[in-house]
Amino acid sequence: MISLTLARKYARALLEIGLQGGNYETLGKDLEKVTDLLKKNKELKNILISAAYPAATRKAIARAISISIALSKSTVDFIDLLIERDRMDHFPEIASSYESLCDGVAKRIRATLVTAVALSPELINDIKSQLESTTGREVILSLEEDPSLIGGVRTLIGNVIYDGSLKTQLSIVKENLYKE
Amino acid sequence: MSRFSAWSGYVIFGILSQAFSADDLWAAGGGGGVPGEVFWQIISFVLLLLLLISVLKNPIRAFLRKRREEIKSSLEQSAKKEGESQKTFENWERKLNSLSQEVADLHQKISQEGEMERQRIVERALEEGDRIRQQAKVVAEQEVKKARTALRREMVALSIELAEKLLKESTYPQDQERLVREYIGKMREIR
Numbered sequence: 026m027i028s029l030t031l032a033r034k035y036a037r038a039l040l041e042i043g044l045q046g047g048n049y050e051t052l053g054k055d056l057e058k059v060t061d062l063l064k065k066n067k068e069l070k071n072i073l074i075s076a077a078y079p080a081a082t083r084k085a086i087a088r089a090i091s092i093s094i095a096l097s098k099s100t101v102d103f104i105d106l107l108i109e110r111d112r113m114d115h116f117p118e119i120a121s122s123y124e125s126l127c128d129g130v131a132k133r134i135r136a137t138l139v140t141a142v143a144l145s146p147e148l149i150n151d152i153k154s155q156l157e158s159t160t161g162r163e164v165i166l167s168l169e170e171d172p173s174l175i176g177g178v179r180t181l182i183g184n185v186i187y188d189g190s191l192k193t194q195l196s197i198v199k200e201n202l203y204k205e
Numbered sequence: 206m207s208r209f210s211a212w213s214g215y216v217i218f219g220i221l222s223q224a225f226s227a228d229d230l231w232a233a234g235g236g237g238g239v240p241g242e243v244f245w246q247i248i249s250f251v252l253l254l255l256l257l258i259s260v261l262k263n264p265i266r267a268f269l270r271k272r273r274e275e276i277k278s279s280l281e282q283s284a285k286k287e288g289e290s291q292k293t294f295e296n297w298e299r300k301l302n303s304l305s306q307e308v309a310d311l312h313q314k315i316s317q318e319g320e321m322e323r324q325r326i327v328e329r330a331l332e333e334g335d336r337i338r339q340q341a342k343v344v345a346e347q348e349v350k351k352a353r354t355a356l357r358r359e360m361v362a363l364s365i366e367l368a369e370k371l372l373k374e375s376t377y378p379q380d381q382e383r384l385v386r387e388y389i390g391k392m393r394e395i396r
Contacts, residue, residue, distance in 0.1 A: 141381065148385050155392045175369060176376045177384040187395075189388030191372055195365055202361040 032118035033126075035107070039119075040126045042099050053127045055100035056120040062094065063116060074114040083108045133163035137181040141174040141190065156180060 039056075043049025063070040069090070073083055084105050091101045107113045128134060136156055138149065149166065156164045160182065171179075174190035 140385075141376075142378070144381070144385060148382060151389055152385065152392075155389045159392050159395055175372050176381055178388055187388075187392060189384065189391060191376070191384070192369075195369055195372075198368075199361055199365045202364075203358055 028115055028118055029122070031112070032115050033122045035103075035112065035115070035119045036122035036126055039099075039103050039123055040130065042103075043127075044130070046099060048097060048099070049127055049130065051097055052100055052103075053123055055096045056123050058094050058096065059100070059104070060117055060120045062090070073108065074111075076111060080108050083113075128165075131163065133165060134160055134182055135165045135167065137167050137169055139169045139171050139174065139179040139181070139190075141170070141172055141176050141178075143170060144178075152178065152180070156182070 039052060040049055043052040063073070069086075072078055072086060075083075087104045087108060088101060091104070096104075104113075107116065107119075112119075124135075138152060144152075149168070153164055153166050156166075164182075174192045175195070176191040177189040177194075179190045179193070180187040
């Protein structure tokens, strides 16, 4: 909980910088890149969060990496600040909070589309369009496959579920038959 | 008093007759002896006897009277005690009769109470029997209901499982597309 509060605080600060510079979306993508990198490279993550290495060394490593993955200056400065204050261990939470704040600013939502089988891009686009039309916001879809759905789709937007799967329909039939 | 005089007269007469008969014997024997001495002895004896009688007459009479009174008193007391005993006996007999009645009443009362208690026990047993029967009926009904529900649930579960299997086997890509289109249509309705 403390970590989330702290992460939200740093994310909000970075968002303000991004809004002032008009590059908050770029900063968001930068954070995403770094998160992916840290997730893939545990050794790098351990070095960046470890106080055993001098802050200058860690900053130098971070700068070297930032060049290779083309991070913006604001992002590099932000990482420097996190290293200085020994907050790199909260980076994934900060990136996640930033994404949420960024979505709020850009008036978009993230949805997870779960399907029983892989759908054609055309169908996925139709669903996305319909979701945007229903919510009145831009929808960023992430796709998942779950054969146990049998057929149909299920969409999760935050705490809301739009369920059109055969599995759920069968469950409803089952419950109704139990009640009779 | 007169009886005593007669009795003393008889004694004197007897003694004198003895004395004379002894004198006769002495006379008939024609032997020696001393008849004058015997005569004086008899006289002195009679005098002694008269003296004794005159001296002892009143004390003996008083003694006898007293004794008679005592015997009379004893007899009266005995009669009185007999009367009391009789009364006590009657009293006890009456009490015994009364006790018998009490025992009979008590017996009757106990019998009645016993009968009432028996009736109460029988009634209670019947009520308890009814209650147990009713309870057993309810439990049996519940068990039947539970069994029916379990059976129905099992049937439903099996049916759904079968339906799921059939759907998995018979859902083709065109069906998936149709389902997605229906889903989109419903989303449109939500809006």
